Amino acid sequence: xxxxxxxxxxxxxxxxxxxxxxxxxxxxxxxxxxxxxxxxxxxxxxxxxxxxxxxxxxxxxxxxxxxxxxxxxxxxxxxxxxxxxxxxxxxxxxxxxxxxxxxxxxxxxxxxxxxxxxxxxxxxxxxxxxxxxxxxxxxxxxxxxxxxxxxxxxxxxxxxxxxxxxxxxxxxxxxxxx
Amino acid sequence: xxxxxxxxxxxxxxxxxxxxxxxxxxxxxxxxxxxxxxxxxxxxxxxxxxxxxxxxxxxxxxxxxxxxxxxxxxxxxxxxxxxxxxxxxxxxxxxxxxxxxxxxxxxxxxxxxxxxxxxxxxxxxxxxxxxxxxxxxxxxxxxxxxxxxxxxxxxxxxxxxxxxxxxxxxxxxxxxxxxxxxxxxxxxxxxxxxxxxxxxxxxxxxxxxxxxxxxxxxxxxxxxxxxxxxxxxxxxxxxxxxxxxxxxxxxxxxxxxxxxxxxxxxxxxxxxxxxxxxxx
Numbered sequence: 001x002x003x004x005x006x007x008x009x010x011x012x013x014x015x016x017x018x019x020x021x022x023x024x025x026x027x028x029x030x031x032x033x034x035x036x037x038x039x040x041x042x043x044x045x046x047x048x049x050x051x052x053x054x055x056x057x058x059x060x061x062x063x064x065x066x067x068x069x070x071x072x073x074x075x076x077x078x079x080x081x082x083x084x085x086x087x088x089x090x091x092x093x094x095x096x097x098x099x100x101x102x103x104x105x106x107x108x109x110x111x112x113x114x115x116x117x118x119x120x121x122x123x124x125x126x127x128x129x130x131x132x133x134x135x136x137x138x139x140x141x142x143x144x145x146x147x148x149x150x151x152x153x154x155x156x157x158x159x160x161x162x163x164x165x166x167x168x169x170x171x172x173x174x175x176x177x178x
Numbered sequence: 179x180x181x182x183x184x185x186x187x188x189x190x191x192x193x194x195x196x197x198x199x200x201x202x203x204x205x206x207x208x209x210x211x212x213x214x215x216x217x218x219x220x221x222x223x224x225x226x227x228x229x230x231x232x233x234x235x236x237x238x239x240x241x242x243x244x245x246x247x248x249x250x251x252x253x254x255x256x257x258x259x260x261x262x263x264x265x266x267x268x269x270x271x272x273x274x275x276x277x278x279x280x281x282x283x284x285x286x287x288x289x290x291x292x293x294x295x296x297x298x299x300x301x302x303x304x305x306x307x308x309x310x311x312x313x314x315x316x317x318x319x320x321x322x323x324x325x326x327x328x329x330x331x332x333x334x335x336x337x338x339x340x341x342x343x344x345x346x347x348x349x350x351x352x353x354x355x356x357x358x359x360x361x362x363x364x365x366x367x368x369x370x371x372x373x374x375x376x377x378x379x380x381x382x383x384x385x386x387x388x389x390x391x392x393x394x395x396x397x398x399x400x401x402x403x404x405x406x407x408x409x410x411x412x413x414x415x416x417x418x419x420x421x422x423x424x425x426x427x428x429x430x431x432x433x434x435x436x437x438x439x440x441x442x443x444x445x446x447x448x449x450x451x452x453x454x455x456x457x458x
């Protein structure tokens with residue numbers, strides 16, 4: 001069923017694996033290098049570069065924008081590479097993640113414990129997805145280039161709930177059917 | 179002897195990098211359109227519809243098809259009567275990549291050291307494979323390779339007694355492990371035979387072959403057809419969310435091997451399976 005939701009992500013109990021979701025609001029991009037750096041910052045007692053509570057991280061590193069564009073191609077990257085760093089962020093209140101592909105069991109357990117949702121965006125549809133990004137600015141780790149943390153304002157960003165806050169996993173469900 | 183200037187090579191490589199990332203090769207494009215018509219899963223059909231819209235937007239609005247514009251794999255077949263003038267061939271190829279990725283607004287995804295991981299900022303170096311062939315021409319194929327699918331590739335050193343059944347088992351196991359991570363519908367490039375490194379190279383080369391063209395060896399053609407059918411029976415589907423369309427094509431390349439071995443390499447390509455060939 002189609003659901004239209006806004007960030008910050010507050011009512012996630014009504015999101016179920018398999019729902020089509022259109023998100024409007026601010027989300028933050030971070031992929032491999034930014035996760036490593038955030039993790040190291042936390043380990044040395046420093047703050048994260050943005051408020052993570054009730055917010056959504058999009059696993060994405062865009063291609064460069066042309067002069068008349070807000071952002072270049074901007075599709076999801078494989079989420080499981082971020083698994084090592086994710087439970088710590090979930091414990092701090094991260095409530096949504098956007099990526100592609102499966103998650104490890106530690107992440108799913110932490111999602112259930114902390115009430116968080118994992119959304120799948122369509123991999124390899126970066127041109128289409130970029131059209132829903134209305135604002136983009138780098139807010140941290142500028143030296144990482146495409147891997148810097150971007151604050152993005154998205155409108156009706158099309159997603160599917162892949163794993164919900166009860167641990168129901170769309171990838172597993174379909175694997176059982178097939 | 180025929181002279182080819184490095185400027186001509188640089189300019190061609192640059193244009194090929196840009197072309198590959200904005201307009202999908204016609205064989206893959208046609209295959210996604212065909213899959214959209216045939217897909218029975220509503221969710222799968224919706225994803226394939228997004229992919230078709232994405233291809234239109236990429237071409238019309240000048241946005242790369244995928245943000246992972248890849249590591250550039252280059253196959254160069256150099257006619258032995260060709261003389262390259264004006265500089266060093268390898269530097270020319272990397273200069274073409276550098277210009278293509280800068281002028282084409284393509285993502286720079288290469289780190290200079292696999293552990294220290296500093297971005298080289300210009301997407302070089304490419305991975306370059308040379309063959310010396312008869313003639314006085316230069317044939318260049320480039321394939322910008324995304325790593326979502328590259329990461330899900332595997333190599334197996336099978337035993338001769340494993341035969342074609344063993345090959346099928348390893349390919350299906352690799353595709354299952356790849357699941358949604360490799361951005362299905364995928365293209366499966368398979369190398370069979372040779373040695374450890376030759377086999378991997380055959381698999382990569384197989385990904386650059388037109389997916390509508392089957393092997394000219396009857397037993398390999400049969401294996402390609404059977405594997406494609408078996409993979410699409412797995413139900414992984416577009417984006418790994420279920421459906422009939424898991425692979426768009428299976429291409430196999432073979433090479434003679436040792437009496438003791440049966441190497442099999444499975445290189446997974448995503449649905450943005452980019453490849454461009456030019457002859458200079």
